[in-house]
Amino acid sequence: MSKPERNVIKFEDILARDGKSNVLFLNYDNEAFMNTGIQESGATPPHASTTTGPGGEKIPGKVGVKQDLVTPFAFYGTKSLFLATANPAYPADFMGKVADALKSNGSAFIQIYSDCMRGWRHSAEDAVKISKLATDCGYWPLYTIRVKDGIPTFSYYRGLEINKEKFIEFLKSMGRFRHLFKPQFLEKEIDEIIYYTEQRNLKLKGLIEQFGAEKPIDFYQVNRRTLEPQTHLHPGHGLCPGCGAGMVLNQMATAATAVAGNNIIYVNNTSCSEVSTAKDFVTSWKVPWVHHLFESGATIAEGISTTYKILKSKGLFNGEVPYVIHIAGDGSTYDIGFQFLKAALIRTSSFVEMNEYLQQK
Amino acid sequence: MSVEPMKLFFKEIKEPIETAMIGNYAVAGGVTQTDPDVICAFPITPQTQSVEGLSDVVHQGRLKAAFVNVESELAAISYSTAACAAGARTFTATASQGYLLMSEALPMAVGWRVPLTMMISARAFNAPNLSIWNSWEYVLTDYGWNCMVSENVQETYDAAILSVMISDNSLFPTMFVHDGFIISHSVQKLWLIPDEVVRRLTPKKHRHTITTKHPGVWGGIVTPSFFMEGRKNLDEAKKPVLNIMKKAFEEFGKATGRHYNLIETYNLDNSSRMAFITMGSMCGNIISWMTKNKDIGLIKIRAYRPFPYEELQKIVQEHNIEKLIILEKSDSLNNLLPPFSTSIATALYPLKTLFRCFIVGLGGRDVTRDEFAVAKKKMESVNDMKGQLYTYLGVRETKNKIYEVNR
Numbered sequence: 001m002s003k004p005e006r007n008v009i010k011f012e013d014i015l016a017r018d019g020k021s022n023v024l025f026l027n028y029d030n031e032a033f034m035n036t037g038i039q040e041s042g043a044t045p046p047h048a049s050t051t052t053g054p055g056g057e058k059i060p061g062k063v064g065v066k067q068d069l070v071t072p073f074a075f076y077g078t079k080s081l082f083l084a085t086a087n088p089a090y091p092a093d094f095m096g097k098v099a100d101a102l103k104s105n106g107s108a109f110i111q112i113y114s115d116c117m118r119g120w121r122h123s124a125e126d127a128v129k130i131s132k133l134a135t136d137c138g139y140w141p142l143y144t145i146r147v148k149d150g151i152p153t154f155s156y157y158r159g160l161e162i163n164k165e166k167f168i169e170f171l172k173s174m175g176r177f178r179h180l181f182k183p184q185f186l187e188k189e190i191d192e193i194i195y196y197t198e199q200r201n202l203k204l205k206g207l208i209e210q211f212g213a214e215k216p217i218d219f220y221q222v223n224r225r226t227l228e229p230q231t232h233l234h235p236g237h238g239l240c241p242g243c244g245a246g247m248v249l250n251q252m253a254t255a256a257t258a259v260a261g262n263n264i265i266y267v268n269n270t271s272c273s274e275v276s277t278a279k280d281f282v283t284s285w286k287v288p289w290v291h292h293l294f295e296s297g298a299t300i301a302e303g304i305s306t307t308y309k310i311l312k313s314k315g316l317f318n319g320e321v322p323y324v325i326h327i328a329g330d331g332s333t334y335d336i337g338f339q340f341l342k343a344a345l346i347r348t349s350s351f352v353e354m355n356e357y358l359q360q361k
Numbered sequence: 362m363s364v365e366p367m368k369l370f371f372k373e374i375k376e377p378i379e380t381a382m383i384g385n386y387a388v389a390g391g392v393t394q395t396d397p398d399v400i401c402a403f404p405i406t407p408q409t410q411s412v413e414g415l416s417d418v419v420h421q422g423r424l425k426a427a428f429v430n431v432e433s434e435l436a437a438i439s440y441s442t443a444a445c446a447a448g449a450r451t452f453t454a455t456a457s458q459g460y461l462l463m464s465e466a467l468p469m470a471v472g473w474r475v476p477l478t479m480m481i482s483a484r485a486f487n488a489p490n491l492s493i494w495n496s497w498e499y500v501l502t503d504y505g506w507n508c509m510v511s512e513n514v515q516e517t518y519d520a521a522i523l524s525v526m527i528s529d530n531s532l533f534p535t536m537f538v539h540d541g542f543i544i545s546h547s548v549q550k551l552w553l554i555p556d557e558v559v560r561r562l563t564p565k566k567h568r569h570t571i572t573t574k575h576p577g578v579w580g581g582i583v584t585p586s587f588f589m590e591g592r593k594n595l596d597e598a599k600k601p602v603l604n605i606m607k608k609a610f611e612e613f614g615k616a617t618g619r620h621y622n623l624i625e626t627y628n629l630d631n632s633s634r635m636a637f638i639t640m641g642s643m644c645g646n647i648i649s650w651m652t653k654n655k656d657i658g659l660i661k662i663r664a665y666r667p668f669p670y671e672e673l674q675k676i677v678q679e680h681n682i683e684k685l686i687i688l689e690k691s692d693s694l695n696n697l698l699p700p701f702s703t704s705i706a707t708a709l710y711p712l713k714t715l716f717r718c719f720i721v722g723l724g725g726r727d728v729t730r731d732e733f734a735v736a737k738k739k740m741e742s743v744n745d746m747k748g749q750l751y752t753y754l755g756v757r758e759t760k761n762k763i764y765e766v767n768r
Contacts, residue, residue: 264573288571292469304446310399310427311449340436
């Protein structure tokens with residue numbers, strides 16, 4: 001078999017494109033309800049220890065699986081949707097995807113691996129190392145799905161192969177899996193985590209085979225030296241040292257600044273990134289930022305985006321319609337906010353069309 | 362056009378038109394005339410025709426607006442709040458379980474001071490059974506929304522326009538209520554207001570919105586050092602609202618010839634010194650019963666929230682009312698009185714007026730004239746405020762006999 005071809009996507013080329021997303025939905029996945037104190041969620045991997053599913057002598061951590069949130073969205077039959085996974089340990093890939101999503105018509109959802117050193121029980125300086133390991137061992141593959149007129153096209157960057165040695169190292173590096181190694185080596189449980197991860201990757205490979213792009217490897221080329229510093233977020237915020245969400249926000253804002261300048265509105269679900277970037281009369285945000293409820297952010301983001309479009313088509317707003325990014329995490333997309341995310345994502349993926357109807361004389 | 366009763370609203374209304382339609386379509390028409398930018402709701406009986414009518418005027422091109430079908434009432438209120446905060450004139454509608462599902466987001470609309478309007482077709486909530494018929498679920502919770510209650514189709518049509526005026530001028534969301542099925546689904550006569558008059562009454566005003574021109578934070582976390590100030594500010598901001606409502610009624614009266622007030626009264630200077638006090642569709646029935654029972658009055662609450670307690674005290678004092686018969690379409694399993702009666706009792710406290718609460722018409726049961734007579738008779742023998750203060754009226758005792766009402 002010949003080596004799959006690489007599709008090089010240059011950051012400058014993305015910026016030069018005409019498209020514009022209705023809303024970009026971001027989920028920084030820290031695999032539990034971290035803002036409330038490390039409680040188990042649908043994002044928690046099997047056998048991880050949390051405060052509501054501790055690694056006990058009888059029951060070793062979470063009983064159940066980590067839901068696959070991204071792939072199913074490819075099969076809702078949407079009009080225009082950009083879906084991707086990302087990892088801040090691969091910043092060029094992540095920033096490229098944010099820009100690509102913002103410059104794609106319809107709507108977009110990016111699921112980002114987001115280290116939580118408090119919840120995952122490791123020291124702050126290991127955050128990037130562990131994040132990188134997650135993709136390298138096959139736990140967090142980086143892939144992209146572009147849905148156009150109901151048909152998904154899969155492509156990937158890396159992380160589809162399971163490297164068992166690195167996988168064990170990955171599990172061992174975090175306290176939330178400690179009970180699988182000490183006092184006894186729980187081989188069955190460790191194998192189960194690897195098995196479910198492998199099954200997911202096999203499914204992905206099958207999908208890439210069936211719905212793969214002509215050049216299935218996406219390579220985002222971002223010259224970081226030429227990128228302007230982001231202007232959306234002040235350096236000061238209340239996130240923990242080594243927090244994945246902090247890296248996510250910084251890289252997201254850098255790409256978004258390049259695309260949107262300051263013509264952007266952020267919406268945040270209740271989460272760590274919410275409580276630690278705007279408190280009392282002090283805000284880290286230099287651009288408009290909205291928080292409504294734990295779960296409703298996706299709907300709020302859509303409401304704001306739609307309002308600007310309808311006001312523009314009615315002649316009540318004359319400027320350029322702002323970009324809207326919705327940030328969620330801490331279980332608010334997997335669990336309580338799923339209904340909102342799903343509905344808003346699918347609606348905004350075809351709202352371009354409704355807007356066209358409204359523009360007609 | 363696919364919804365027949367909406368046809369009147371497809372042409373510019375130049376003169377007042379006399380017509381007949383159900384409450385929900387009348388509201389859809391009234392809302393159309395106020396030129397909303399965003400309409401977002403989730404269907405629930407008996408609210409549905411109001412949004413059906415609106416989707417018709419949008420999809421047929423009469424009204425330029427974003428009509429958005431969402432996945433739940435909680436999404437509907439969230440969407441509407443966001444759209445309104447971003448600068449759109451926004452309308453939503455719900456009832457019953459939908460209103461309860463909205464509960465989590467209802468306070469945010471108040472906190473953000475969005476001039477949103479919502480129609481409620483009052484309907485019972487589920488317990489112990491499902492009922493799609495009329496009760497007053499909207500009195501259960503109070504998160505600071507303005508609330509206006511309508512007696513008939515004309516009033517609810519007018520309320521659709523009045524609510525926009527009140528919301529825009531007070532910067533608080535306003536809900537306007539009519540009784541489910543009794544008004545929402547019954548065809549009644551009404552006069553439509555010319556479009557030009559509605560435009561004049563409801564101009565779109567500049568207000569603070571979510572904008573990149575003035576970046577700001579909406580709804581961030583505050584510590585105990587600041588939360589109370591936010592609540593106190595809302596309380597202060599709420600104080601002028603009753604006057605704003607009064608002014609809106611005045612302006613509306615001048616433009617249309619239909620005069621409303623926070624509280625409306627009938628035949629208070631009677632020999633018995635007694636009066637009924639209630640709101641909504643029951644009032645019409647009481648007035649028609651009063652044509653043969655002239656020795657009793659009626660107080661109708663039109664503005665339920667904020668509660669016009671000073672006006673009520675003034676009315677009770679001026680007319681020397683000694684006893685009030687509260688008719689309420691909701692109950693309370695725990696409190697001394699159900700919610701509407703609680704507000705009245707609080708207002709009456711310094712006056713020491715005697716009253717009893719009669720719980721009637723739950724789950725859409727007809728409130729009959731016999732019941733008014735029974736309530737009046739019972740009240741005649743009340744001389745203190747001791748014992749249980751509420752009674753259920755019109756409840757089935759056996760299969761064929763209604764408790765305490767002679768048939």
